[in-house]
Amino acid sequence: MSKRRDFLRVASGVGVSACAAAMLPRFALAQSGRSTNVHYIDPTAAGPGDGTLANPFRSWTSVTWLPGHTYLQKRGTTYSGVFRVSASGTASQRITIGAYYRSNGGDDASQPKPVILLPGAPTLPASGASVAVYKQERDFVTYRNLDIRNPSFPEDSDVAIIWLGNDCIFESNNVTSNCGGVYVFEKNRVTISNCVFDVISNGPTHGNQGILVAANGNIDDIRLLTNTLRHRGGGTAASHGIRCETYVNTAFLTRLVIRGNRVSPPAGVDYSPNRGAIGIFLVRGEAATLDKNTVTGMLSGIFINSGDRSYVGNNNCSKNMNFGIHITGRAKSYIIERNTCNFNGGALSSTYYGRGIELSSAAGQDAVSGHTIRYNTCRFNLNYGGPRDNGSEGVGIGVDDGACKCSVYGNIVSNNEGNGIQVYGGGDKAKWPDTGGHTIDSNKMDSNCSFSVMSRRTGGKTPSPFQAHISLTYVYGSPTVVSNNTFSGSTSMKVYTDGTDENITVK
Known part of the structure; x- marks a missing residue:
C-alpha cells in the first residue's frame, strides 16, 4: 500500500x-505536440513567430531545415511565396512536412489541406518557384497532406513543382501546375501515393509530365500508387500522364510498381486535346507491375516499350483514342490478364488504329515474344479506317508485326468493329522469319466485325475481306494452334487465313 x-x-x-x-x-x-523538433507555420499569425505552437512562424522563409525535424502548416490557410527545402534528412532522421489543425498541434483530415502557392517567375532555383529543382533534390523527406500550387510557371520543358530525392515519400498531396507535376530523376526508393495532380495546361511547344521517373542508368524501387492525374492536354505530343523510362538501352527500372492510378482529362472532357499524350508510358521495366490502373481519354491507355517479365493486369483502359494497352519494342514474357479494354479508337484521326490490346514487334524477330494474354475483356473497339483504311482495324486483341510465340486464351472478345483477334505476321520473312508459335484457345468470340468496310473514311461500304472473329495473315514458321474457341453472332467467318498457313492448325 x-x-x-x-x-x-x-x-x-x-x-x-x-x-x-x-x-x-x-x-x-x-x-501536446510541442516538441522542440516540431515547428508550426500559420500564415494568418499576427507576428513572425518562433515556430512554437503558441507562436507559429508566419512564413516558410523563417524555417531552418534540420534532419529529424517536422514542419507543419495549419490547415485552411494559404501561404504565398518562396518555399524551398534546403536540407536533406537521413535514414534515421527524416524530415517531415505536413499539416496540423487542432489547438494541441493535432491534425484533422476533414479540414482543407494547407495551400502553398509558389511564385510563378523566375524559374531560377533561388526563386522558389519549385519546392526543389534538378540537382538540388533533398533525400529522406516526407511530404504529406499539402496543397502545392504553381499555375503560372514560365513555360519551358521539364518544369515541375518538385524534384524528389532518394528515399522520399510524397503522399496525400494536391499538385496544381500548368507545366509538370513531380519528377524523379536518377533517384531510388521513392513512393508517390494518394495524390491528385492537375497538370499540363501549357502551350504545345514544351514537354512536361504529370509524374516523371527517368534516368541515364538503372532505377530501383519506385512506387506510384492510387494517384489521380487530370491531364489538361497541354505540352508536346510526348507530354504524358505518368512517364517512366531509362535513356540507356542496357538499363532497367527494377521493382517498379504502378498501381491503382487514374489518368484522364479533367471532368467534362472526353478526350485530351493533346492528341499524342499517353496515360501511362513505360520504357524498359524489368518485372514491373502495372495493375488496377484506369486510363480514359488519352491517346493510349498503357504503352510499354521493351523490358522483360512484367505484369499488366486488372487495368481498365477504355475510351482512349488509339489503343487500350500497347506492348512493343523488345518486350518478352509478360502476363497480360484481366484487363478491360473497351471502346478504344474512333473518328478523331485517320492515323488511329482503335484496338483493345495490341502487341507489335517492329524491332525484329523475337523482339515481342512469349507473352500470355488471358482473361481480358475487349469489346466495342472502333475502326474509323486506320492508316490503311481496309477494314482491318477496330480489333479486340492484335498480335502484330512479327510478334511470336504468344498464348491467347480465355478472353472475352465481342462487338469489335474489326476482327476479334488479329494475328498479322508483317509479311517480311527477312525481318520476321518466324511469326508463329501461337496458341489461341478457349476465347469467347461474339459479334465481331460489326462494321468492317473498305475505304470507310471516304464513305466506302464494301465489306472487308477480313471479316472473321479470328484472322491470321502472314503467320508462318513455328506451329500455331487455334482451338476450343466459341463463336456467336453474325460474323461472316470464324477463322480467316491467307494461304501462308501450312503450320496453322484449326480445331
Missing part, C-alpha cells in the same frame, strides 16, 4: 524528486 501511495503522490506532483520534476515539462511538451 505504501508503494501505491508514493506512486499517487508522484503522479499528482506531490513529493516529486527534483529529477522527476525536471522531466515533467518535457513530457508535457511532447504530449
